[in-house]
Amino acid sequence: MTRIHMAGAGGLLLDAADGPFSDTTQRRIWATSRALNTRPDVLQTIPGVNNLLVTFDAAQTDPSAMEELLRTVWTHASAEEVPSREIVVPVVYGGAFGEDLALIARFANLTEEETIEAHTSGRYSVAAIGAMAGFVYLTGLDPRLAIPRRDSPRLRVEEGAVVIGGGHAGVMPCTSPSGWHILGRTDLCLFDAFRPEPGLLRLGDTVRFVRAS
Amino acid sequence: MIEILTGSSLNTIQDFGRPHAMAMGVAQGGAMDRLALSYGNLLLDNPVDAAGIEIVFFPFRVRFHAETSFAVTGAACPAMLDDLKLPRDWAITARPGQTLTLRAPERGARAYLTLRGGLDVPSVLGARSTDLKGGFGGLEGRALQKGDRLSCLAASTLRLPAAGYGLARPCPLPPADGTRIRVLPAAEHDVFTPESLKTFHSAAWTLTPSANRMGYRLEGQDALVLTQPLSLFSHGILPGTVQVPPAGQPIIQMMDANTCGGYPKIATVIAPDLRLLSQTVVGAPVHFETITRDEAVQIIRREATDLERLAAEIATLRTQLVF
The missing domain is CATH 2.40.100.10 (Cyclophilin-like)
Known part of the structure; x- marks a missing residue:
């Protein structure tokens, strides 16, 4: 059952989550986002994980009319495939670069070697972008690795840290506090405000992790 | 050209931020008290969203190296241009060599220093705001430090009365009791x-x-x-x-x-x-x-209308005055 909640006077949050993460729902979320982005009365759309935040100028646009529009666009949105690129992320696992590898292995009841294999054998999809500039929420994590977030976040996790948390995989685009667990580290630059396209990854892209040689 | 005389990790250049970059995960950013920044810009006949300095660490001191019109708005903080005490939400022109000092606020928490023309720092992802977390925008993506020099985008002076001028109804601040x-x-x-x-x-x-x-x-x-x-x-x-x-x-x-x-x-x-x-x-x-949402929309509309009216009134006033 899809719900639309207020996010202030100039924001609406469409929550289409229904149990576990759904790929089909996510593709409809992206389609709704694309359709709304063509409208001049929509300021921005922020796809989340099976949800979508839409913002508009409440002084200019009637919120109930926008709610109606959002519902209509969502109802007609199809779960079409989006163009997807494959990006390979080389990772140095464990040791000083992946201080939680042993903990994750224990949680998953695997050896560290098997844990790395479980992480590299997945084909991940960029479901949402947010929290930090260029941070991606990757779906497709082996359920055995779905360790809950830390009870209290680390105050500093380094840029490039390859992390898992809340059932998702991710990579830290900048050094920041985080409650996710650290498996390893990559040298790829996920976000640079001065590049023509600042973010490395787009919604729908496929990501594979490989051991750095 | 102005020179920052007091450093801190908290005073930053801000405009209206990057509302269109949120889909990239970039914080909206921008002045925490957007109305105060707007008031300063209106007093200086700037675009309402021109970049100014958000000041939360006091005392804050800045030296003017050229004749510069500026405004101080927001928190009620004692402001001195050399020996001249400035009223709240006030604009005036500084002479080269003069120093502006802002002391800890008596009410409120943030003051804004806006300059005629707006601060000339590069626009990154559509705004001049400092994003401290992302390390971009403002001056090199960081807070302002002692010795930093900043210039303005346009002619740095505006015709103003010698003692300056200010708003009859200053920026509302929270009452002391909550x-x-x-x-x-x-x-x-x-x-x-x-x-x-x-x-x-x-x-x-x-x-x-x-x-x-x-x-x-x-x-x-x-x-x-x-x-x-x-x-x-x-x-x-x-x-x-x-x-x-x-x-x-x-x-x-x-x-x-x-x-x-x-x-x-x-x-x-x-x-x-x-x-x-x-x-x-x-x-x-x-x-x-x-x-209710209807009440919220009315409040938001009223604020937008009030700001437009104030802009029009200041513009009219400026055409009616001789200095």
Whole structure:
């Protein structure tokens, strides 16, 4: 059952989550986002994980009319495939670069070697972008690795840290506090405000992790 | 050209931020008290969103190396141009060599120094605001340090009365006995227990020292609890969102907040009241009042109309005066 909640006077949050993460729902979320982005009365759309935040100028646009529009666009949105690129992320696992590898292995009841294999054998999809500039929420994590977030976040996790948390995989685009667990580290630059396209990854892209040689 | 004489890790260049970059995960950013920045820009006949300096660390001192018209708005802080005391929300022209000193506010928390033409720093992702977390925007993506020199985008002087001029009705600041914040219910509002909803609305919350451009943590006697545990998928959040982490004490997301989060949301502060919160000092009480969306829209429209009227009045006044 899809719900639309207020996010202030100039924001609406469409929550289409229904149990576990759904790929089909996510593709409809992206389609709704694309359709709304063509409208001049929509300021921005922020796809989340099976949800979508839409913002508009409440002084200019009637919120109930926008709610109606959002519902209509969502109802007609199809779960079409989006163009997807494959990006390979080389990772140095464990040791000083992946201080939680042993903990994750224990949680998953695997050896560290098997844990790395479980992480590299997945084909991940960029479901949402947010929290930090260029941070991606990757779906497709082996359920055995779905360790809950830390009870209290680390105050500093380094840029490039390859992390898992809340059932998702991710990579830290900048050094920041985080409650996710650290498996390893990559040298790829996920976000640079001065590049023509600042973010490395787009919604729908496929990501594979490989051991750095 | 101006020169910063006092460094801090908190004073930053801000404009209206990057509302269109949130889909990239970039914080909206921008002045925490947008009205105060707007007032300063209107007094200087600048675009309303021209970049100025947001000052939260005092004393703040700056030297003018060229004749420069400037305005000081926002918090009620004693402001001296050399020996001349400036009234609140005031614009004046400094001569080369003069020094402006802003002391700790008597009321409010943030002051804005705007300059004629607006500060000339590169626009990054559509704004000149400093994004401290991302390390871009403003001056090299960082707070202003002693010795930094900044110039303005246009001619740095404006014809002003010799003693300057200011606003008859200065920027509203929260009263000393507490800040009243109007909110709309957010997604998980109804999942909180009836007692918690009552507490949320009736308690005097206290602003803790953990208050920065990313978020303001509040503290109250009773924790807010849910009727059932919730596990939410990550979702977009806006400045003003009142999140309630498991500890039950609310955190209000501010302008540099993360663009996505996963904690339950009890309410959203309406945009015009978020600036009042940004002018609230640590330790002061904060009260929440829930209003309807229609009421919120009326308040937002009124604020927009008031600002347009003020801009028109100042423009008319400037054409009617001889100096």
